[in-house]
Amino acid sequence: MEHAVEVREVSKMFKLYHENVRSLKEKVLFLRKRGYEEFWALRDVDLDVEKGETLGIIGANGSGKSTLLKCMTKILYPTSGKIVTNGSIAALLELGAGFQPDLTGRENVYLNASILGFSRKEVDNKFDEIVAFAELERFIDNYVRNYSSGMYIRLGFAVAISVDPDILIVDEVLAVGDESFQRKCLDRIDEIRDSGNTIVFVTHNVDITKEICDRVIMLEGGRIVKEGYPKDVVNYYHQVMETEEEASERGNRKIEITAVQLLNDKGEESKDFDTGSSMRIRVFYHAREPIGDPVFGFSLDDYRGFTAFGTNTALKGTRMGTVEGEGIVEFDLKSLPMLDGRYLVSVAVHSRDGEVDYHWLDKYLPFEMHSDIDDAGLLYVPCEVNYLSLTEGASLL
Numbered sequence: 001m002e003h004a005v006e007v008r009e010v011s012k013m014f015k016l017y018h019e020n021v022r023s024l025k026e027k028v029l030f031l032r033k034r035g036y037e038e039f040w041a042l043r044d045v046d047l048d049v050e051k052g053e054t055l056g057i058i059g060a061n062g063s064g065k066s067t068l069l070k071c072m073t074k075i076l077y078p079t080s081g082k083i084v085t086n087g088s089i090a091a092l093l094e095l096g097a098g099f100q101p102d103l104t105g106r107e108n109v110y111l112n113a114s115i116l117g118f119s120r121k122e123v124d125n126k127f128d129e130i131v132a133f134a135e136l137e138r139f140i141d142n143y144v145r146n147y148s149s150g151m152y153i154r155l156g157f158a159v160a161i162s163v164d165p166d167i168l169i170v171d172e173v174l175a176v177g178d179e180s181f182q183r184k185c186l187d188r189i190d191e192i193r194d195s196g197n198t199i200v201f202v203t204h205n206v207d208i209t210k211e212i213c214d215r216v217i218m219l220e221g222g223r224i225v226k227e228g229y230p231k232d233v234v235n236y237y238h239q240v241m242e243t244e245e246e247a248s249e250r251g252n253r254k255i256e257i258t259a260v261q262l263l264n265d266k267g268e269e270s271k272d273f274d275t276g277s278s279m280r281i282r283v284f285y286h287a288r289e290p291i292g293d294p295v296f297g298f299s300l301d302d303y304r305g306f307t308a309f310g311t312n313t314a315l316k317g318t319r320m321g322t323v324e325g326e327g328i329v330e331f332d333l334k335s336l337p338m339l340d341g342r343y344l345v346s347v348a349v350h351s352r353d354g355e356v357d358y359h360w361l362d363k364y365l366p367f368e369m370h371s372d373i374d375d376a377g378l379l380y381v382p383c384e385v386n387y388l389s390l391t392e393g394a395s396l397l
């Protein structure tokens with residue numbers, strides 16, 4: 001089956017030129033070749049948008065959402081990879097893009113609609129509807145340069161939806177209008193969707209995607225990091241945003257934790273673990289002087305700060321004696337019971353009485369749990385079902 005949009009291994013690089021060449025030496029060094037850095041706004045993005053689907057794209061500021069939409073609408077071209085679109089496209093990109101400030105609202109409606117492929121007569125027929133949707137009856141003959149941002153958006157949206165495109169691409173537009181206009185747009189998007197058209201929808205207000213999208217992808221640093229049902233991707237987005245808080249460190253570092261590794265059941269370093277699989281937490285330390293009887297420990301916390309599990313060498317009855325120089329402490333977790341979600345590992349070494357912190361690494365290493373189990377909750381509990389009918393005088397015994 002043909003897709004509405006096919007994105008194949010698309011990467012987009014921007015050249016960031018060095019503006020401030022401060023010293024003469026730098027000037028001489030950059031004289032021949034003007035210095036620039038490569039910045040990859042999109043990396044290896046692969047995506048099919050199904051016909052008739054409403055696809056949401058979410059991600060933090062700067063994650064590449066607008067760049068991806070601009071590549072879909074051919075305002076930008078990918079540095080590598082390719083994009084195929086099937087059907088007519090109307091795009092509502094940035095605020096007021098496509099409007100001429102020195103023309104009136106009326107003239108801009110005709111100009112925009114003709115760019116989208118409409119004849120004058122077709123626009124004549126739709127004109128009143130467009131203006132009514134935009135609620136701009138009183139202002140339609142004013143110059144667009146005098147419009148507020150809300151008026152820009154209302155007019156842009158009204159034009160884009162009036163052309164009944166096969167594919168409607170909307171970028172962050174709803175962030176601007178007031179709430180009643182947003183509601184109206186969402187209702188209209190619902191109608192467009194119900195009539196079988198394809199919608200690609202970018203928004204900051206990720207919870208809206210749960211309401212209107214069939215599927216959501218999340219971008220991070222120009223890559224797709226999550227794709228699936230709106231509920232799941234939006235939950236993941238919230239988890240990532242809430243665990244962004246900085247990892248923190250404390251302690252006198254008489255024993256320093258120099259590295260921490262998470263190993264999967266094949267003994268390889270990993271950040272992805274399946275429910276029920278094992279995890280080895282390997283802690284590398286360096287004791288700068290002989291230290292008697294330290295305690296090493298860890299905890300696994302979810303994004304809300306809830307500790308799923310934690311223990312330490314003292315609780316496990318291990319006495320390490322005096323440590324000096326470099327060494328390794330390993331914790332073998334036989335089976336991880338957590339269902340899907342993002343977790344952070346904290347690691348610490350302190351004195352046996354808990355009075356002295358040698359080194360704490362709080363919320364240090366992230367990892368992700370994956371499962372295809374549909375049971376609800378945070379943890380997997382093996383559960384069997386038995387049943388027996390108690391009619392006809394049978395009993396459980």
Ligand SMILES: Nc1ncnc2c1ncn2[C@@H]1O[C@H](COP(=O)(O)OP(=O)(O)O)[C@@H](O)[C@H]1O
Nearest residue numbers: 014015041059060061062063064065066067068
């Ligand atoms: N024309 C450009 N030149 C250089 N960098 C750009 C350009 N357009 C976007 N970028 C950079 O690419 C990254 C992604 O931008 P964008 O796609 O607008 O992100 P988003 O819409 O998710 O906020 C940002 O870091 C942005 O600064």
Ligand SMILES: [Mg+2]
Nearest residue numbers: 065066067172
């Ligand atoms: Mg953007």
